[in-house]
Amino acid sequence: MTKSPIGGNRSGRKLGQKVKKGKLKASSRRWLERHINDPYVQRAQLEGYRARAAFKLLEIDEKHKILSGARRIIDLGAAPGSWSQIAAKVTNSSDADPRVAAIDFLEMDPIPGVRFLQMDFLDPQAPEKLKEAIGGTPDLVLSDMAAPTTGHRQTDHLRTMHLCEVAAHFAVEVLAKGGHFLAKTFQGGTERDLLNMLKQNFRQVIHVKPASSRAESVEMFLLAKGFKGRDAAASEEAAEDAAAE
Ligand SMILES: C[S@@+](CC[C@H](N)C(=O)[O-])C[C@H]1O[C@@H](n2cnc3c(N)ncnc32)[C@H](O)[C@@H]1O
16 A cells, blocks of 8 residues: 655655755755655655656556556656556566566666667657567556656646647557556646547546645646557447437
């Protein structure tokens, strides 16, 4: 069970630490203070995860059970790698029998059992390369991709939404029947067309915000469970078209 670290400090490091005023800009000092005092950051260090993001996936899984039973997992926007660490563990992935493929345009230190591609997911070659790397049909596609910030809020928002949309189409192209798709999105930002497409292809589509996703952040996750399979979705679409004619 994932216990909320809020209120407890199991790393032995004190919370409420201040960073001395010095050469840092006030905004950088505030970021650093928030980081070192964040109980999820401390717990990630203690439990050997590369990022506090690990707890977002674990908390979502605790409620929605998407990891158990996954045999192959694709992790989009994987660096520094905490979701890939979890994916490798739950799939029993090893270098001899890899069951996790991950992509990021940033470097990522190797994780046993994870085949990592350092490239842009929006590169037209990325989908094929990921399919080759996973070496079988995935039953879970994860995307924690967020576009690098430009400082212009609306542009950042639109770029991340675009990544979510491309990831969703990729998931529908590769997932095994019954598989799941989880992707980062923004509050109020999911396009109606994207939601409709997911509802057509999955049995359940919901938005989730785990406790470890900072309350002040507009970050949300879109969870699509139970992929109907490419044939089922195509025949549903044909039936809807016929009904509309
Ligand atoms: C929030 S971080 C992911 C953290 C990760 N889930 C973990 O647990 O360590 C988002 C990542 O998405 C990556 N990213 C954003 N746009 C991308 C793109 N077009 N292609 C590949 N990676 C991308 C960023 O480089 C960044 O490393």
